[in-house]
Amino acid sequence: MAKLHWFCAGLILAATTARAAEAPADAVERGAYLARAGDCIACHTAPGGAEFAGGLPLDTPVGRIYSTNITPDRATGIGSYSLEDFTRAVRQGVAKDGHRLYPAMPFPSYTKVSDADIQALYAYFQHGVTPVKQANRPSAIPAPLNLRFPLAIWDVMFLHEGAFRPDPAHDARWNRGAYLVEGLGHCGACHTPRALSLQEKALSDGDGSIFLSGNKFDGWFAKSLRGGDQDGLAGWSEGELVTFLKTGTTDRTAAFANMAEVVQHSTQYLSDDDLGAIAHYLKSLPAHQGGSSAAAGTRQAAATAEDHPGRGSANYNQFCVTCHRPDGGGAPHIFPALAGNDVVETADPTSLIHIVLSGGRIAHTSAHPMPFAMPGFARMDNRDVAEVVTFIRTTWGNNAAPVSADQVAKVRANLTQAEVKP
Amino acid sequence: MTSEQLKMKKMRIMRHTLMAGLVIMGLVPPALAQTPTQETPPAAPVKFLVPRLADIPDDANGKQILYGRRLVMETARLLPSNVGDVLNCTSCHLGGGTVAGASPFIGQSSASYPRDNPRAGHKVTLEDRINGCFQRSMNGKPLANDSAEMKAMVAYFNWLSADVPPHAKVEGAGIGKIDKTLVPDAAHGKELYGTKCAVCHGTDGQGLKNAKGEFVFPPLWGDRSFNVGAGMARTYTAAAFIKRNMPIGYGLNGPLGQGGALTEQEAVDVAEYFSHQPRPDFPAKVNDWPNGGKPKDARY
Numbered sequence: 095m096a097k098l099h100w101f102c103a104g105l106i107l108a109a110t111t112a113r114a115a116e117a118p119a120d121a122v123e124r125g126a127y128l129a130r131a132g133d134c135i136a137c138h139t140a141p142g143g144a145e146f147a148g149g150l151p152l153d154t155p156v157g158r159i160y161s162t163n164i165t166p167d168r169a170t171g172i173g174s175y176s177l178e179d180f181t182r183a184v185r186q187g188v189a190k191d192g193h194r195l196y197p198a199m200p201f202p203s204y205t206k207v208s209d210a211d212i213q214a215l216y217a218y219f220q221h222g223v224t225p226v227k228q229a230n231r232p233s234a235i236p237a238p239l240n241l242r243f244p245l246a247i248w249d250v251m252f253l254h255e256g257a258f259r260p261d262p263a264h265d266a267r268w269n270r271g272a273y274l275v276e277g278l279g280h281c282g283a284c285h286t287p288r289a290l291s292l293q294e295k296a297l298s299d300g301d302g303s304i305f306l307s308g309n310k311f312d313g314w315f316a317k318s319l320r321g322g323d324q325d326g327l328a329g330w331s332e333g334e335l336v337t338f339l340k341t342g343t344t345d346r347t348a349a350f351a352n353m354a355e356v357v358q359h360s361t362q363y364l365s366d367d368d369l370g371a372i373a374h375y376l377k378s379l380p381a382h383q384g385g386s387s388a389a390a391g392t393r394q395a396a397a398t399a400e401d402h403p404g405r406g407s408a409n410y411n412q413f414c415v416t417c418h419r420p421d422g423g424g425a426p427h428i429f430p431a432l433a434g435n436d437v438v439e440t441a442d443p444t445s446l447i448h449i450v451l452s453g454g455r456i457a458h459t460s461a462h463p464m465p466f467a468m469p470g471f472a473r474m475d476n477r478d479v480a481e482v483v484t485f486i487r488t489t490w491g492n493n494a495a496p497v498s499a500d501q502v503a504k505v506r507a508n509l510t511q512a513e514v515k516p
Numbered sequence: 517m518t519s520e521q522l523k524m525k526k527m528r529i530m531r532h533t534l535m536a537g538l539v540i541m542g543l544v545p546p547a548l549a550q551t552p553t554q555e556t557p558p559a560a561p562v563k564f565l566v567p568r569l570a571d572i573p574d575d576a577n578g579k580q581i582l583y584g585r586r587l588v589m590e591t592a593r594l595l596p597s598n599v600g601d602v603l604n605c606t607s608c609h610l611g612g613g614t615v616a617g618a619s620p621f622i623g624q625s626s627a628s629y630p631r632d633n634p635r636a637g638h639k640v641t642l643e644d645r646i647n648g649c650f651q652r653s654m655n656g657k658p659l660a661n662d663s664a665e666m667k668a669m670v671a672y673f674n675w676l677s678a679d680v681p682p683h684a685k686v687e688g689a690g691i692g693k694i695d696k697t698l699v700p701d702a703a704h705g706k707e708l709y710g711t712k713c714a715v716c717h718g719t720d721g722q723g724l725k726n727a728k729g730e731f732v733f734p735p736l737w738g739d740r741s742f743n744v745g746a747g748m749a750r751t752y753t754a755a756a757f758i759k760r761n762m763p764i765g766y767g768l769n770g771p772l773g774q775g776g777a778l779t780e781q782e783a784v785d786v787a788e789y790f791s792h793q794p795r796p797d798f799p800a801k802v803n804d805w806p807n808g809g810k811p812k813d814a815r816y
Binding site for chain 1: 566568569570572585589590606610611614711712715716724726727728732733763764765766767768769770771772773777
C-alpha cells in the first residue's frame with residue numbers, strides 16, 4: 095500500500111442536499127485545468143482505483159486515514175454539495191455535515207483560491223467528473239485521537255482565511271506565479287518546514303523566508319524552491335524550471351519520487367504562461383535567512399570517475415557509471431547528471447541516499463513516452479552507499495559534505511517494503 | 517551427490533581456482549592450467565557472481581586489471597587505431613561484461629579457452645575471441661596478443677572469472693534464448709523503433725552524443741556502427757539481446773534496470789528492422805562457417 099505523507103490529501107465527507115444546476119462548458123473546462131493545478135487527483139485517487147473516488151491510504155502521525163470520494167455521486171461523493179458547501183470544504187476544511195477535515199487536505203493553501211476559480215472547480219467536480227459510488231473508508235486513528243474537535247483549535251491558530259491579495263509592488267506575472275504557488279499549487283505542503291504542531295511555518299514569502307526553504311519528510315528532502323538559495327533554485331534559469339515542470343527533466347536533472355508524480359499528474363498540463371509565472375515568482379524569492387546553504391565551490395575541470403582512487407570511485411564505476419557516465423554528465427533528458435546537479439549537493443543528503451537505495455522512476459509525460467527509471471541498490475551495505483554518495487558529492491567539482499554510514503542507516507530504516515524489494 | 521563426491525567436487529573447484537589464480541599471476545601458462553578433457557564439467561551452472569572493483573588490490577596486477585576494465589568501458593576513445601566505429605566493448609557486454617544475460621565476461625577466462633568456435637571452424641583462444649569483436653562489432657583491427665592492451669583486457673576477464681572453474685557453465689552466460697520460429701515483421705519493427713528506441717539511439721540510428729560530442733548511446737547502423745559480420749547484425753541474436761537488456765534504466769530491478777520493454781515478438785521485429793539497415797561490410801566473412809552450420813539469420 096502506498097505510503098504517502100498525510101498532508102497531501104483532503105477528507106471531504108458526503109452529505110445529502112440538492113445538486114447544483116448545469117454549469118457552462120467553459121467553466122467545467124477551466125475547473126478541470128485548475129484541478130490539475132491543485133493536483134487533486136494525486137490524493138483523491140487510489141492506485142488502480144476510479145479517478146477522484148478516494149481511498150488512498152495516508153499515514154499520519156496519529157494513524158492511517160483515507161482520502162475521500164470527491165466525485166459527484168450523491169450518496170458517497172460530493173454530488174449533494176452546494177457551491178457554499180464546496181467552498182467551505184476547500185477553503186476552510188469543513189465538510190458539509192460540519193465535521194472538520196484533517197489538514198492533510200491543504201486548505202490553509204487552498205484558502206487563497208479566488209472566488210472565480212472556486213466556482214470553476216465546483217462546476218468541474220459537479221459536471222465534469224464521472225460519479226462513482228464508493229463509500230469512504232473510516233480512518234484508523236485510535237480513540238481518543240480520532241476526536242475531531244481539536245482540529246477546530248488548530249484551524250483557529252493556523253488557518254489564515256482570505257483569498258490571495260496581489261502585491262502591488264510586483265507585476266501581474268509575478269502575482270500570477272505567487273497565486274499558483276501559494277494557493278492551488280500548495281508547493282509549501284512539501285517544500286516548507288513544518289512546526290511540531292504540523293502547520294507550515296510560512297504560507298507565503300511575506301510570512302518569512304522559511305517559506306519553501308526545503309523540508310524533510312516521508313524519507314525525502316524536498317529541496318528549497320527559493321531562487322536565492324544556493325541549494326535551492328539559484329543555479330536554475332526560468333526556462334529550465336518551465337522545462338522541468340512541463341517534462342519532468344532538464345539537460346541535467348530529473349524529477350523523482352513525489353515530484354515526479356506532481357509533474358505527471360499536475361504541472362505537465364499547465365500552460366507555458368502559468369509555468370513561466372511560477373518560475374518567475376520562485377526565482378524572485380531571496381535566500382532563506384539563517385538557513386543552511388550548500389557551499390558553492392569552485393568547479394574544477396571535470397575529470398572522469400576513473401581518475402579518482404578509492405572505494406567510492408570503484409563503487410561508482412561498478413554500479414553507476416553505465417547510466418551516469420564517467421564524467422557524471424548522464425544523458426540529457428534521459429539519465430540525470432550528477433555533476434552540477436544541485437540535488438546532489440544539497441546540504442541534507444536524504445534524497446540522494448534514498449534514491450540510491452530505492453531507485454525511482456521519472457515522470458511519465460507527453461514529452462517522455464519512455465518513462466526511464468533507476469534500479470534501487472538496497473542490496474549495498476551502508477558503508478558502500480556512504481562511500482559512493484560521498485564520491486558523487488565531492489567529485490567533478492561537486493563540493494558538498496561527506497555522508498556517513500550512520501546517515502545511510504537512518505534513511506534505510508524509513509524505506510518501505512516496496513522500496514527495498516520492488 | 518554423496519559426501520565423497522561433494523568432497524571431490526570441492527577439491528576440483530579449489531584446484532581450478534588455484535590454477536586460475538596462478539594463471540593470472542603469470543606463474544602458469546594457460547595451456548597447462550586447462551582441465552583435462554576427460555574430466556566432465558560440473559553439471560549445474562555455477563552462480564553468477566560479480567567480484568567488486570573496490571576489492572582490486574592496489575598493486576601491479578590490480579592496475580593491469582583496472583586498465584583492462586577501462587579499455588572495455590572506453591574502447592573507442594582509448595584504442596582509436598583498433599576501433600573503426602564508435603562502439604565500446606560495454607556497448608554490447610553491458611556493465612563492462614558484468615551483467616547476466618548481456619554477454620557477460622564472467623566465465624570467459626584464459627582457463628576456459630581455447631574453445632570450439634563453429635563460426636571459425638576451429639578452436640579459438642580468448643585473444644582470438646576478443647579480436648573477433650574488434651574486427652566485427654567494432655569494425656576495426658585486431659590487437660596484438662602480446663600488446664599491453666590485450667594483456668590488460670585478458671587480466672580483467674580472468675579477474676572477473678577467478679571463482680569460476682574452467683569450462684564451467686555460468687548462470688546468465690550469453691544472451692539467453694529466443695524463439696527462432698517467430699517470423700519477423702520489419703514494418704512493425706520500424707514503428708517500434710520510433711517509439712521505444714529512437715529516444716536513445718536516434719531516429720536515424722545515429723546514436724546520441726552528449727554536449728561534449730561524446731557518444732552516450734551507440735549508433736545502430738551506418739558507417740559508425742558494427743559491420744555485417746557482428747553477432748548483433750543477426751536478427752535472432754539481436755532480438756535475444758534486446759528482449760533481456762533493452763533499454764537500460766527502464767525497470768527498478770537488475771543492475772542496470774535493464775529490459776522488460778518489449779515482448780519476444782516485438783524484439784524480433786525491431787531486431788529485424790535495425791539489424792538490416794545499411795552498415796559496413798566485413799570482407800573476411802567468406803571464411804566464416806567453413807564446416808557448414810551457418811545459422812539462418814547470418815547476413816551472408
